[in-house]
Amino acid sequence: MSYAGDLTPAQAHELLTSTDALLVDVRTPDEWQHIGVPDIPGTAFVPWVLVPGSPPNPDFVAQVQAAGAAGRAVVALCRSGQRSIAAAHALTAAGLGPVYNVLQGFEGDVGPDGQRGHTGWRADGLPWRSL
Numbered sequence: 038m039s040y041a042g043d044l045t046p047a048q049a050h051e052l053l054t055s056t057d058a059l060l061v062d063v064r065t066p067d068e069w070q071h072i073g074v075p076d077i078p079g080t081a082f083v084p085w086v087l088v089p090g091s092p093p094n095p096d097f098v099a100q101v102q103a104a105g106a107a108g109r110a111v112v113a114l115c116r117s118g119q120r121s122i123a124a125a126h127a128l129t130a131a132g133l134g135p136v137y138n139v140l141q142g143f144e145g146d147v148g149p150d151g152q153r154g155h156t157g158w159r160a161d162g163l164p165w166r167s168l
Contacts, residue, residue, distance in 0.1 A: 040125035041110075041135035046158040049112050049139045053077050058110035061101055063124045064143065065089065068116060069168055072144060075114065076164035081106070085115065085124045097124065098131045111136045114158065118142040 044052065052058050060077045062069065063085040074080065081104035084094055094100070101111070111133055113121035118140050125136045143165075145156030159165050 040113075040122070040129045041137050043118075043140045044112065044137045045140055046161045046163055049114070049137065049158075050077075050163045052110065052137070053112060056110060058112055059104065059106050060112045060114060061104070061106070061124070061128075062143075063097075063113055063115045063121050068143075072116070073159065073165050073167050075143065075158055076166045079105075085120045093123070093127070098127060098133075101128060101133065102131075106133050110134065112139060113137065114139040115142045116144055117146050117153070117157070 053060050060075060060080045062074055062080055062082050065084050069082060081101060083097060083100045085097060087094055111128055113124045113136060115121040118138060121138045125138045128134060128136045141157040143158045144153040147153055148155040154160055
């Protein structure tokens with residue numbers, strides 16, 4: 038079973054601010070701390086992997102369920118929109134959802150200058166904050 042689909046950061050923000058959808062930031066704690074987080078009340082911070090390169094967090098689905106995902110649309114966000122696809126598939130397979138992935142994630146792919154931040158949630162001027 039596939040997840041519900043991909044949303045641009047602006048579409049995700051609209052869904053999150055106009056409905057009871059749950060934003061799940063699936064990045065690592067280091068990413069939240071050093072890069073910043075979306076400033077959406079009620080965001081669940083549940084890492085898909087505990088450290089970069091490790092297998093998926095074995096408690097991921099249970100932690101998202103504990104964050105109040107039952108009966109709500111879920112929007113998964115990572116750094117560039119890749120880990121959140123895997124997370125969206127796992128949540129959908131667990132019976133949650135509809136589950137959406139945020140294209141380009143929080144700060145997008147690496148640009149021609151070797152840096153991230155040219156695309157994604159933050160580059161689109163959507164609300165975010167430092168931890």
